Amino acid sequence: MQKQTHLPVELIQQSLQQAVKNISHIILGKQRQIQLALTCLLANGHLLIEDMPGVGKTTLALAIAKTFGLDFQRVQFTSDLLPADVLGISIYDIESRQFNFHSGPVFTQVLLADEINRSTPKTQSALLEAMEEHQVTQDGTTRPLPKPFFVIATQNPTEQVGTFPLPESQLDRFLMRIEIGYPDQNAERELLKGTDRRQAIRQIASVLDASELIELQRAVDEVHVSKAIVDYLLALIRSSRLSPWFSSGLSPRAGLALQKCAQAWALLHGRDHVLPEDVQQVIPSVAAHRLQINPDNQHESIDELIIKLIKQVPV
Amino acid sequence: MTRFDYIAKDPVSWVILSLALVLMPHAPRLPAWTLFVIPLLFLWRLAAIKKPQRLPRKWLLFIIVILSSFAMLVHYGTLFGKTAGTAILAVLLAVKLLESRKRRDYMLLIALSFFIIVTNFLFSQDIPTLAFMLITVVILVMSLIYINQESAPLKLRQRFKMSLTIVLQALPMMLVMFILFPRISGPLWQLPDDAHTARSGLSDTMSPGNIAQLINSNDIAFRVKFENQQPSQNQLYWRAHVLWYFDGRSWEQGKLNPNPDPVLETFNAPVEYTVTLEPHFKKWLFALDMPGEAPVKSHYNNNYLLRADKKITSLYQYQATSFLNYRAGNILSPWEESAGLKLPVHQNPRTVALGRQWRKQFNQPVDIVAHALKQFNQQNYVYTLRPPLTPGHDSVDQFLFNTRRGFCEHYAGSFAVLMRAAGIPTRIILGYQGGAFNPLNDVLTVRQSDAHAWTEVWLENQGWVRIDPTAAIAPSRIEQNLNAALPKNETRPLHMHLDMGVLKQLRFYWELMDNNWNQWVIAYDPELQQEFLSSLLNKKINFADIVYLLVFTLTIVTLAIAVMILKPFQRTTSDPTQLAYEQFCRKLARSGICREPCEGPVDFSLRAMQAHPQQKDSIKLISRIYINLRFRSSNNKKQLEKLRHLIRKLKL
The missing domain is CATH 1.10.8.80 (Magnesium chelatase subunit I, C-Terminal domain)
Structure with a gap:
């Protein structure tokens, strides 16, 4: 028989419940979506959120980053975004007479790639490569990305004008795809009554930190x-x-x-x-x-x- | 092209292979020109695989059909009947191939091929035919699979396996149908006149050379199983014909012996035996000297011969009795006396003169017989399969005084002439002598090569006495077999060379199998069916019973095969935990809470607890133990016992 696992499951559950609760304060009435997003994070994969604008995609990403005490960067993908805008660029420094690498927004722990299907395939694939390899290679130098590295990409439904739908091979890079959907009546009432969401995010405390998250990610395999x-x-x-x-x-x-x-x-x-x-x-x-x-x-x-x-x- | 019109690439070669196999056994029976035409048509179709425009137009096919039908008509004189029918079918099959393009056409061809397989059994029903036909059926089913497969073609081995499975699944059905399908006496349908094709066998006349010719045939004439005692080899005289009339060269039966009621005095218990006769399309039945009484559906004639009421057109079995110690026809009728002494005038003068001289020389007919046999034995006579020709009407003279080399018919014939000239009534008996016992099942096989001729002389107070002149020249022919009797340097027929060592052993095994096949399969007629089923069910069976039994058994067999294929009762698991849990689910199902196949244990337990709140705790506990055992990988015997116990105790 296989070895018995001895995970401190109750402890883990407590802290994760806390995290879910934390995010639920921001995203109202979307318990299941939050759980799925955390599942994706725990499984060390990347998340694709596909929904209409304004249902709280960005807020969710921000809340997750904040709850786990992770660095957060956000890139708004547009049709003129270039790979260097995401990955970083080497610029010649006249004083030191050499190229200096200026790291792009990808060098972070949580990256929100907003409306990824609005950029050109070239830029999309640059990001997707980084997601897969957990490193960026530029000008012959390979630079590792921070750990944990979690990409939340959002995508508008592809029927909209001016989008470049992700090909199947690249969709496969995302561990999960979720839809958020409209909140229900009660949640929406709360939302309208409550304070500004961005304001609220600033107020929430982090429940876990990066090293704890890595521990949890390891525990998943157990x-x-x-x-x-x-x-x-x-x-x-x-x-x-x-x-x-x-x-x-x-x-x-x-x-x-x-x-x-x-x-x-x-x-x-x-x-x-x-x-x-x-x-x-x-x-x-x-x-x-x-x-x-x-x-x-x-x-x-x-x-x-x-x-x-x-x-x-x-x- | 729609999905249903799709045919696997190039089914033609497969179909042609199947057709060739199906037609192969017919080849020796088909007219020679079809053996060129049919392969030619096959090649034409093969050549048109890549270029369909090479296929012939409709009018050309029409002409081919008309021409070949006309040729058949010329060849056979009819388009119907067993041989002509299958021949025309074979040609039409090949023509149909030339206009086949779609799947439907090929399906039709293969269906037709199945029918042609059946027609093979009109000609032969032995084991090799059956085996070959079964192989052909497997190949035909493979072709059917090939034609019907859509997008992904199966590999050859997969197709073979599938076909074999299908055929094997049909076997129980075949057995049931064979045993239970109501038998009709006689052939299923009236065989046309050409069914009785000529074959080599004993004839009812004897002239120099015609028995020696028969020796080349290794065909089986009949088989015998003795009930109580086995006669010795030199007593195995199988009587078939009595020839009275001699024209100087040939012996014939002549007029029917009007002697009423042949008298047979017997001196010991009869030999009882069962004869399985190969069809010879005559009424003759063979029996040992001398047959006691006529078997059923036959009669006894004045020459102590057995004759069936009908021609023997299929394998025929009869029980006979014979007396080896007998006195036959002690009183010579006037007709027999005159017929038994008659000789053609002015023919074979030297022989006749010799006979007359003996008559003066000896007082007793017995001495004349003994002297004649002594002459054969001591003078320079040779027993040979290839005697020199003795043409003309004085052939006995030529043989007796010049060539002195002959086969049994020469010796029997000349002996009879000598005896008649010496005033002793004599007749020729044609039949078989000997046969080979198979040590494996003690069945005696008598072949055409055992054909023999001997004589009977009438002696005062002894009646008709069998005298075999061949025994005087070549005793080993009678004591052993022909092979032993022939001179060493004489060329023998092929089958005699094969009759030694391992091959002989193998042949015994083969004959054993063949004999069983004949006894149980070919001979399975209405009587045997009735007898078999009655003894099986221990009651008298009538036609309706057989039909009920057939329908009932077929239903059972079909259901059994369906269960085997569909496996509705197959357990999905052998895990004891899962089995216990399924028990739990069944229990709940009886109370109205049915677990969906896709429902997980937690979801189900929640539902169950809601439905049975009073049993909440035990349902929860059962689910927890089950989950622990099955999904947490603890292989704990105690826990399993507990789970079983809880499930047993659960009351809903």
């Missing part, structure tokens, strides 16, 4: 994935590949992502082992941007199809 869960994951992946609803199934990388997110979700909920429910909770966010709907099946949304996929595979 969460036990039983043989039964591996079988379940395999069945889900296989089913997605055989299903006529999708033109292509989940990739092996998607399988790994699913497992890791399920582990993070379990940890977030104070467990040292993964349950089928954990997988079911995270799979819409992990799989939706990786699956292509079969052209014959356009009348159903990807989320509906994923629910159908879950229903189809016995636990």
Whole structure:
């Protein structure tokens, strides 16, 4: 039998609950989205938020950075943004007679890449490379990015004018994609009554720090994935590949992502082992941007199809 | 091209391979010109794979059909019947191939091929045919799979496996149908006249050379299983014909012996045996000297011969009894006396003269017989398969005084002429002598090469006595077999060379199998079916019972195969924890809380607790232990026991 994990799960859960609560003060009525975002952070992946402007994407990113006591940078992606604007640039210094590297906004712990689909593919790919490699290579010098490094990219729905939709291969770099959606009535009432959100962010205290976050990220790998869960994951992946609803199934990388997110979700909920429910909770966010709907099946949304996929595979 | 019109690339070569295999067993029976035409048409289709414009136009195909039908008509005189029918079918199959382009066409061709496979059994029903046909069916199913596969073609091995699976799944069905399908006496459909094709076998006349010719045939004439005792080799005289009439060269049956009720006195218990006769399209039944009484559906004639009521057109089995110690026809009828002494005038004068001289020389007919046999034995006579020709009407003279080399018909014939000239009534008996016992199942196999001719002479107080002149010249022919009797330097037929050592052993095994096949499969007729099923069910079976039984068994077999394929009861897991948990789920399901297959344990327990608040704690505990065991990887026996215990105790 595999080794028993001895994670201080209760302690971890307490601090994570605190973090969720902290962010919930800022983003009202979006508990689940916050949990998913933290899951993504714990799983050491990058997050893509896709929604209309003004639903609190930026606020969420800011709140996360603040709660975990992380450096925060924000880049507004526009169509004329160049890779150097993100990564940094070497400038010739006349006094020292050499090129000095001026690091770009990517050298931070939390990077908000706002409206990433509005920039050109060239700039997008520069960022995505940095995300994948956790380092930036410029002028032959490789510079590591700080740890932890967490990119939250936001994307407006691609139907809008003047956007460059991310290709599938690059979507795959994001561990999760979530939608925030409009708040419900009560939350919206609170929102209108309350103070300015940006003001509130300044007021919230950090619950954890960067080193603690790295600890937590390590703890995610310790969460036990039983043989039964591996079988379940395999069945889900296989089913997605055989299903006529999708033109292509989940990739092996998607399988790994699913497992890791399920582990993070379990940890977030104070467990040292993964349950089928954990997988079911995270799979819409992990799989939706990786699956292509079969052209014959356009009348159903990807989320509906994923629910159908879950229903189809016995636990 | 729509999805359903898609055919795998190049199915033609596969279809051609299947068709060739299907037609192969028919090849020896087809007219020679079709053996050129059919491969030619196949090649034409192959050449048109890449360039469909090379395919012939409709009118050309029409002409080919008309021409070949006309040629068939000329060749066979009819377009119907077993041989002509299959031949025309074979040609039409090849023509159809030339206009096949779509999947539907190929499906049709393959369906037709299945039918042609069946027609093979009109000609032969032995094991090699069956084996070859089964292989062909597997290949045909492979072609069907090939034609029907969409986008991703299966590999050859996968197709083979799939086809084999399909055919194997059909086997139980085949067995049930074979055993239970109501049998109709006689062939299923009326075979046309050409069904009785000529084949080499014993004839009912004897002239120099015609038995020696038969020796080349290794075909089986019949098989015998003795019930109580096995006669020795030199007693195995299988009686088929009695020839009275001699024209100087050939012996024939002549007029029917009008002697009423042949008298047979017997001196010991009869030999009982079962004969399985290969079809020879005659009414003759073979029996040991002398048959006691006629088996069912046959009669006994005045020459102590057995004749069936109908022609033997398929494998035929009968039980016979024979007496090896007997006195037959003690009183010579006037007709027999005159027929048994008649000789053609002015023919074979030297032989006749010799016979007459013996008559004066000896007092007793017995002495004449003994003297004649002594002559054969002591003078320079040679027993050979290839005697010199003795043309003309004085052939006995030529043989007896000049060539002195002959086969059994020469010796039997000349002996009979000598005896008749000496005033002893004599007749020729045609039949088989000997046979080979298979040590594996004690079945005696008699082949065409065992054909033999001998004589019967009528002696005062002894009746008709069997005298085999061959035994005087070559005793080993009678004591052992022909092979042993032939001179060392004589060339033998091929089958005699093969009859030694390992090959002989192998042949025994093969014959054992073949015999069982004949006994149980070919001979499975309405009577045997009735008998078999009655003994199986221990009651008398009628036609309706057989039909019920067939429907019932087919249903059972179909269901069994369906269960095997669909596996509805297959357990998804062997994990004891999961099995216990499934028990728990079933318990809850009975109370109306049914776990969805995709529902996780926590979600389910929440639902269950809501439905059964009074059992909240135990449901919670069960779920927790289950989760611990299954998802936290603790393989704890105690916990498992506890889980089982809790589930058993749970009352809803």
